[in-house]
Amino acid sequence: MDLKSGYPFWAVKNGLLTAFPQLIRDHECEVVIIGGGITGALIANELSRHGHHVVVVERREVGWGSSAASTALLQYEIDTHMVDLAEQYGEANAVMAYHACADAILTLEGLAAELGNVAFERHQSLYYASNEEDVAALKAELVLRQQHGFDVTWLERHEVLSTYGFEAPGAILSELGASIDPYRMAYQLFEKVVARGGEVYDRTQVERIEPSAQGVEIILTNGASLRCQQVVIAAGYESQNWLPESVAANRSSYAFVTDPLPYEALGILRHTLVWESARPYLYMRSTQDGRLLVGGDDDEEDIPERRDARVIEKAQGLAAKIETLWPALDINPTFCWAGTFAETSDGLPYFGPHASLGPRVHFALAYGGNGITYSVVGAKLLRALIEGNDHPLAELYSFQRLKRQQ
CATH class of the missing domain: 3.30.9.10 (D-Amino Acid Oxidase, subunit A, domain 2)
Structure with a gap:
């Protein structure tokens, strides 16, 4: 999918910051993240800093999908009013969703201070x-x-x-x-992941995903095989290609x-x-x-x-x-x-597994105007699921929400 047109400011301003290799051999790891944008970067950083061996694959250059076109307004304010979310899902859930985005801005401020030079401003x-x-x-x-x-x-x-x-x-x-340079932040987060022993590969495209009871095998278009225990699909709007139904417009x-x-x-x-x-x-x-x-x-x-x-x-x-x-x-x-x-119809994201691919394949669909703050929330939520722990937003942000909308 061609995700952008014209001359996105971040890519013009920053250029190609780091060259990552292609994956052209069979390989193994604990968690594979499909998608090298800001969402994949935040999830990879969260997992790697807590000891998980992460491999990221991106079919373009890193950050060159929708992240390069983001205007990166960081708001806790969801496109759907809290009043409307309260009517649909209850006031407690609506407030929790808004507070999670507010906390995400503070988390991003801390990450920006750690990384430096990512144009974070309150x-x-x-x-x-x-x-x-x-x-x-x-x-x-x-x-x-x-x-x-x-x-x-x-x-x-x-x-x-x-x-x-x-x-x-x-x-x-x-x-x-707040505001930020999402393109530069994605690159710097991936550099942190690599420094911790994780791996990032661009120009590496996934052909198919084959989950089983023992793990997941990912077949690349170049014929190489990537075996892992868990997969996170963070390929932005292309992630829907792996779903049997449309969950967003x-x-x-x-x-x-x-x-x-x-x-x-x-x-x-x-x-x-x-x-x-x-x-x-x-x-x-x-x-x-x-x-x-x-x-x-x-x-x-x-x-x-x-x-x-x-x-x-x-x-x-x-x-x-x-x-x-x-x-x-x-x-x-x-x-x-x-x-x-x-x-999405309710302005909320989807994080977690879908029945069509089983419990080892997780989606990170940080859709809507809060994509970056949602990704911070989703990174923590997905780490909890991968580690077998509970997260207060797991149910609200799961695909089970679709049933409540029908």
Whole structure:
């Protein structure tokens, strides 16, 4: 699957950071991770730092799938409101899901400090009502979050205008948000995995997976065999190729990054993630070198050729929306791209085994707008499953949830 179009900023900015070898021989290990993006990197790091012998295989270069196209807004705020999740799965589960994402941001902050040079920055997160009709829903969301200890406040129209310089009927301001360079972090995490005795191979494609009672055999397209005890499929949106049923809808999201803007032009936007209540939503953040990174205008297109043809037009449309909100900003889309992502019906991920492949093959489907924070949660959840331990989110994030949706 061709997962992106155009010139993703992270790959252009960083280049190919490390060359990993191909796997061209028969091999054995404890856990195989299929997928060399940020999700695979976080899972490999979690397992290897707890003593598991991990082998990662990626069919492209590491980080060159959807991770290179990520805009990497780190939020605990799930695309589905806590209020709506509470109605569907109970308030305790909804709160637990939100708190897990909040904890994940703090975990990422610790990892970033350990790794260094991954452009981690803390931000506030401004979630604004796109129209008057959305105000009541956002206020109900605010109340539930406040009841469960989240540091959020309500801003009236005049406060949004005076502080952030644009018109909106109201907004939730959250204190916990962040941003990161996901491409660089993936590479550095994989280097840590290798330093601990793990192995990372790129340009290594899986042909088929053959689980048995004794273990799992993975046959590569080059004919080599890789035997292991457990497998984690963290191949992003291509992971669904190993499932007998669709669990998410593939969509395309579009993004661009500007040239560096004057410090005074960005003002408080340098320290704020901004997104809206409309669906699909406009979202934006700054980069460490003062660029504005803007995304949104998602559509249902997942045919690469059609997605490719829309990149420039979509970027121009997003730029026009930003200039409508902030007329003083001169927005020039310097690098424009699009990426395929998957969206579940409830906004939650799936982690763990599926009945079709048995208990030794786990999926890591960190789908939706919280992909990176979900991956942190999923890494700990999958380690618990592999080690035979319980995890409080194992049931909610399992494929058993599909039955409750039917």
